Amino acid sequence: GDSVTQMEGPVTLSEEAFLTINCTYTATGYPSLFWYVQYPGEGLQLLLKATKADDKGSNKGFEATYRKETTSFHLEKGSVQVSDSAVYFCALRGVSGYSTLTFGKGTMLLVSP
Amino acid sequence: DTAVSQTPKYLVTQMGNDKSIKCEQNLGHDTMYWYKQDSKKFLKIMFSYNNKELIINETVPNRFSPKSPDKAHLNLHINSLELGDSAVYFCASSHGEREGYFGPGTRLTVL
Numbered sequence: 001g002d003s004v005t006q007m008e009g010p011v012t013l014s015e016e017a018f019l020t021i022n023c024t025y026t027a028t029g030y031p032s033l034f035w036y037v038q039y040p041g042e043g044l045q046l047l048l049k050a051t052k053a054d055d056k057g058s059n060k061g062f063e064a065t066y067r068k069e070t071t072s073f074h075l076e077k078g079s080v081q082v083s084d085s086a087v088y089f090c091a092l093r094g095v096s097g098y099s100t101l102t103f104g105k106g107t108m109l110l111v112s113p
Numbered sequence: 114d115t116a117v118s119q120t121p122k123y124l125v126t127q128m129g130n131d132k133s134i135k136c137e138q139n140l141g142h143d144t145m146y147w148y149k150q151d152s153k154k155f156l157k158i159m160f161s162y163n164n165k166e167l168i169i170n171e172t173v174p175n176r177f178s179p180k181s182p183d184k185a186h187l188n189l190h191i192n193s194l195e196l197g198d199s200a201v202y203f204c205a206s207s208h209g210e211r212e213g214y215f216g217p218g219t220r221l222t223v224l
Contacts, residue, residue: 044205
């Protein structure tokens with residue numbers, strides 16, 4: 001079945017540091033890939049997405065590129081802010097039959113001033 | 114305007130009770146979902162409805178029964194609550210199989 005693997009957290013960074021959160025997936029065909037963010041006490045918000053190989057999703061300074069050859073969708077940001085502190089989820093929607101979102105386990109990001 | 118709303122936000126109850134969580138979306142989406150997030154933040158699909166019809170029913174105890182009176186609403190009723198049901202329950206909606214829009218969650222605590 002489909003699965004998503006994310007790096008364990010928490011990831012602790014200082015403000016303005018470079019962020020990478022690794023995400024790899026297992027799925028047949030070409031799934032759609034997503035990053036969601038969950039701020040403390042809130043629901044999940046879509047951060048960015050990519051629907052085909054080599055697509056780059058971007059939003060609020062975050063980027064991720066759909067790499068079919070490495071089955072990866074790593075999240076990056078050049079300069080993090082304290083307000084980016086949250087839990088980040090990588091997810092995929094498969095192509096077989098009627099599918100729902102399959103999530104990774106989430107990576108907590110803590111940014112200090 | 115709230116896109117996906119859930120009530121209540123917090124629910125504290127005793128073991129053995131029956132409770133319901135309501136969800137409404139005003140996005141005009143045709144597909145709605147219930148997800149469960151455990152204490153380690155792991156998210157797992159429970160149910161999916163498309164145009165009021167149950168499409169996906171993951172391995173969830175029969176004590177959980179979803180109901181969709183119309184395309185904009187998907188409620189979750191839980192009978193005979195157990196300690197292990199304590200979690201955050203998220204409702205979500207989407208247009209077909211595109212990305213999901215999530216509600217704020219309902220934190221259920223079973224004592």
